[in-house]
């Protein structure tokens with residue numbers, strides 16, 4: 462069994478609770494209320510800055526050029542103006558500028574920001590990979606419901622298709638392979654550090670979904 466599959470298995474309870482969360486069922490049915498969707502998206506929007514910084518550290522610490530290229534291309538894609546989902550959703554939900562840019566942060570959001578900052582500060586490629594892999598793979602896992610009909614509202618439908626399209630699937634497959642490769646090459650202390658980052662990320666993903674219903 463590869464490192465990524467082993468890590469997922471060790472965190473199966475929290476992983477499955479996130480992937481099968483009430484929010485996920487409701488977004489596929491198109492029944493997430495505007496109030497909940499607004500809380501979710503305003504908090505999630507605060508995630509992207511630290512995420513891109515962490516990608517930058519993965520580019521810097523990767524052990525080979527081809528991995529840097531993969532991350533650089535992904536970073537370019539997610540930071541291009543092409544993806545206007547958040548702004549269109551904020552417009553549709555009537556979210557004012559102040560709440561888009563400076564919402565009151567919830568505990569899981571500040572937890573994620575700290576986790577991504579710490580992973581980057583570690584300058585340890587396997588730890589950067591561990592956090593990035595959870596953020597991507599767990600999202601592909603919940604969004605991947607073959608045969609499910611798309612909900613009517615674009616706010617629900619596009620949040621699903623952003624995370625289950627073939628390009629995203631290909632990147633997650635590569636990311637898992639990269640974590641498997643790097644995990645196998647690490648010594649045991651290095652693997653243990655990456656394992657702890659992976660676990661914290663899975664716990665926070667579950668808490669992030671829970672918190673929008675509090």
Ligand SMILES: Cc1ncc(C[n+]2csc(CCO)c2C)c(N)n1
Pocket residue numbers: 505508509512539595596597600624666669
């Ligand atoms: C709490 C939370 N965890 C993971 C993701 C997924 N995610 C974060 S950044 C990124 C790349 C650009 O889409 C992806 C897929 C999320 N949105 N929110």
